[in-house]
Amino acid sequence: MTWMRRNLFRSWWDGILSLVFGALAVYVVWALVNFVFVTGRWEIIEVNLTLLLVGRFPAEELWLVGASIVGLAFWISAASSSFTQPVENKRPWGARILDAVQRFGLLAGLGLLLIVLAEGMTPIYWALAIVGGIVAGRALGATRRAFAWVGKIPALVWHALLIAAPVTLIALTLTRSTLDSWGGFLINFYIAIISIVLSFPLGVLLALGRRSTLPIVRLLSTTYIELIRGAPLFVLLLLAGVALEFFVPVDLAPGPIFRAVTVFTLFTAAYVAEIVRGGLQSVAKGQTEAGKALGLNTSKVTFLITLPQALRNVIPAQIGQFISLFKDTTLAGAALSVLEVLNIGTAITKQDDFLGQGYIYESLAFVGLLFWVGSYVMSRESQRLEKRLGVGQR
Amino acid sequence: MSNKVFTDATQMSGGRTSDDAIVVMQDVYKRFKDFEALKKINFQVGKQEVVVVIGPSGSGKSTLIRCINRLEEHDAGRIIVDGTELTMDIRNIQEIRKETGMVFQSFNLFPHLSVLTNVAIGPRQVRGMPKAQAEALALELLERVRIPEQANKYPSQLSGGQQQRVAIARALAMKPKVMLFDEPTSALDPEMINEVLDVIKELAREGMTMVVVTHEMGFAKEVADRVVFMADGEIVEVGTPAEIFDNPQEERTKKFLSQIL
Numbered sequence: 001m002t003w004m005r006r007n008l009f010r011s012w013w014d015g016i017l018s019l020v021f022g023a024l025a026v027y028v029v030w031a032l033v034n035f036v037f038v039t040g041r042w043e044i045i046e047v048n049l050t051l052l053l054v055g056r057f058p059a060e061e062l063w064l065v066g067a068s069i070v071g072l073a074f075w076i077s078a079a080s081s082s083f084t085q086p087v088e089n090k091r092p093w094g095a096r097i098l099d100a101v102q103r104f105g106l107l108a109g110l111g112l113l114l115i116v117l118a119e120g121m122t123p124i125y126w127a128l129a130i131v132g133g134i135v136a137g138r139a140l141g142a143t144r145r146a147f148a149w150v151g152k153i154p155a156l157v158w159h160a161l162l163i164a165a166p167v168t169l170i171a172l173t174l175t176r177s178t179l180d181s182w183g184g185f186l187i188n189f190y191i192a193i194i195s196i197v198l199s200f201p202l203g204v205l206l207a208l209g210r211r212s213t214l215p216i217v218r219l220l221s222t223t224y225i226e227l228i229r230g231a232p233l234f235v236l237l238l239l240a241g242v243a244l245e246f247f248v249p250v251d252l253a254p255g256p257i258f259r260a261v262t263v264f265t266l267f268t269a270a271y272v273a274e275i276v277r278g279g280l281q282s283v284a285k286g287q288t289e290a291g292k293a294l295g296l297n298t299s300k301v302t303f304l305i306t307l308p309q310a311l312r313n314v315i316p317a318q319i320g321q322f323i324s325l326f327k328d329t330t331l332a333g334a335a336l337s338v339l340e341v342l343n344i345g346t347a348i349t350k351q352d353d354f355l356g357q358g359y360i361y362e363s364l365a366f367v368g369l370l371f372w373v374g375s376y377v378m379s380r381e382s383q384r385l386e387k388r389l390g391v392g393q394r
Numbered sequence: 395m396s397n398k399v400f401t402d403a404t405q406m407s408g409g410r411t412s413d414d415a416i417v418v419m420q421d422v423y424k425r426f427k428d429f430e431a432l433k434k435i436n437f438q439v440g441k442q443e444v445v446v447v448i449g450p451s452g453s454g455k456s457t458l459i460r461c462i463n464r465l466e467e468h469d470a471g472r473i474i475v476d477g478t479e480l481t482m483d484i485r486n487i488q489e490i491r492k493e494t495g496m497v498f499q500s501f502n503l504f505p506h507l508s509v510l511t512n513v514a515i516g517p518r519q520v521r522g523m524p525k526a527q528a529e530a531l532a533l534e535l536l537e538r539v540r541i542p543e544q545a546n547k548y549p550s551q552l553s554g555g556q557q558q559r560v561a562i563a564r565a566l567a568m569k570p571k572v573m574l575f576d577e578p579t580s581a582l583d584p585e586m587i588n589e590v591l592d593v594i595k596e597l598a599r600e601g602m603t604m605v606v607v608t609h610e611m612g613f614a615k616e617v618a619d620r621v622v623f624m625a626d627g628e629i630v631e632v633g634t635p636a637e638i639f640d641n642p643q644e645e646r647t648k649k650f651l652s653q654i655l
Contacts, residue, residue, distance in 0.1 A: 284502075286498060286500055286502035287502060287504065289465050289498070290496075290503070291504075292463075292464075292491060293463055293465065293491060293494070293496040294515070294516040294564070294568060295492040295516065295568060296516075296520060300519055304515065305504055309506050390548075
């Protein structure tokens with residue numbers, strides 16, 4: 001009661017605001033709950049679940065997609081646990097469980113929802129396999145810390161071995177299907193991941209190029225960055241759909257997914273470059289001077305001293321850019337006819353059973369949920385990364 | 395403290411260079427836009443000599459020692475360090491930087507690296523020393539500056555005095571022929587100044603060649619072989635601590651000393 005009086009009804013004006021917005025909040029929540037549990041007609045999602053998640057991927061090869069995801073989960077978990085010190089294991093179980101729920105609760109909830117929607121045992125097996133992959137990864141990471149001879153394997157070799165699992169599985173998947181048969185949320189996910197992995201080093205190079213002392217390198221980098229940043233992403237995607245035919249014979253031209261990845265990579269690299277450049281400027285001049293005074297050459301000063309600090313300082317902006325890239329993959333549907341999840345989400349409302357009955361609400365809500373969960377996980381993990389690297393305290 | 399290599403007349407004229415000189419500056423001139431930071435500086439530092447540079451702020455003390463390892467580029471004159479002349483040739487610059495250690499006013503430790511790595515990074519990356527050997531050397535130096543127990547911490551977890559001692563160890567790790575100290579205690583809380591000065595004094599006793607820019611007059615009196623007084627980008631007066639502090643010849647020196655003592 002005291003809390004309410006102090007925070008909600010301190011004056012009559014506060015009181016009115018609290019009542020109005022309180023009522024509004026109650027109404028919104030009620031409408032939402034009503035939509036999800038009462039009026040929502042989720043059979044459109046149930047019927048088309050496979051289509052939404054993986055598009056027209058050949059059904060008999062679907063297990064490879066599942067295996068790739070298990071491989072990815074294994075790799076991420078193994079790589080992230082291989083080199084960190086075993087810290088703060090003294091924390092009470094309650095706090096650790098709460099932490100795990102905050103980190104993965106939403107993801108697990110989504111998984112559960114998908115299992116319920118899919119009806120059947122297969123998705124449960126896959127969910128268990130993914131959890132198994134994560135556990136196996138952590139166990140392998142722990143092995144590296146526990147046994148000296150495993151710890152002696154050079155970090156680079158170790159990482160190469162770990163990443164071999166998902167890469168092999170994805171490569172195998174590609175040999176059994178054509179890339180352009182991939183679709184649904186799967187393709188949004190992969191376009192985003194591949195574009196992130198490719199655009200990051202390119203962006204860093206562009207940032208360094210823009211700060212280079214060589215005028216030509218500087219001019220080229222600056223021109224590239226300003227040109228790309230001056231064009232709307234959607235226009236670039238549309239352009240990628242038509243412009244290639246000017247240069248390459250039609251039957252040699254790469255498919256829409258390849259084009260989409262190219263555009264997202266080139267586009268994001270320009271933004272990453274500016275973010276990283278800002279980070280480089282935030283590193284104190286004394287750092288460069290101290291490096292030079294030791295006798296480190298220019299590239300060592302950059303790669304050992306300034307760049308690591310710069311990258312650490314820009315994690316929030318960087319992740320923001322990648323989240324935005326993840327969501328922008330939906331544009332590939334409209335611009336390049338990639339069968340990504342939004343494209344499918346709108347197409348299924350035109351199926352005979354659902355046509356003209358306003359199923360678009362349910363469809364969009366589901367697509368939105370997928371992206372929200374994905375973005376939320378990325379954002380949370382970036383906060384953890386920031387904490388671990390000690391931004392702002394070191 | 396007995397090896398005073400040059401007579402004062404020699405340094406002021408700057409004409410000849412002794413074989414014993416590690417740092418030689420001849421007619422060095424430096425300007426920042428409209429501001430003349432160094433005007434015709436002639437200056438030498440002999441082997442195992444401790445030179446303390448004093449003077450009012452803005453007098454060019456820092457610029458002087460920053461020219462020695464090319465953190466500032468001089469506009470005219472010659473600078474020769476350990477027989478190598480500073481030119482535009484990057485190889486010469488690298489060579490000289492390997493032989494000179496520098497300690498900054500604001501420490502400038504690498505915040506993303508552990509204390510041990512901060513000290514080991516020079517020998518590892520510049521001299522190509524194997525990791526284990528570089529870390530052993532680093533630990534040895536940390537013992538010398540009396541903080542081996544902080545080796546695995548990060549710079550931000552240390553006090554200012556500890557950080558500055560790590561910075562000294564980092565510079566020493568390159569086994570430099572001359573150490574440059576740019577106001578090493580100016581950013582420290584008063585109670586930490588002595589722990590850093592003690593380390594520097596010990597280095598001096600062991601025969602390290604060094605140029606120290608400082609406002610610590612007690613330290614200058616105790617450690618310096620020669621004291622250089624600078625004002626307005628010029629070397630006004632050079633002498634033993636006794637000569638400068640007890641019997642200054644120049645008006646500007648007298649005025650400066652009367653203001654600070």
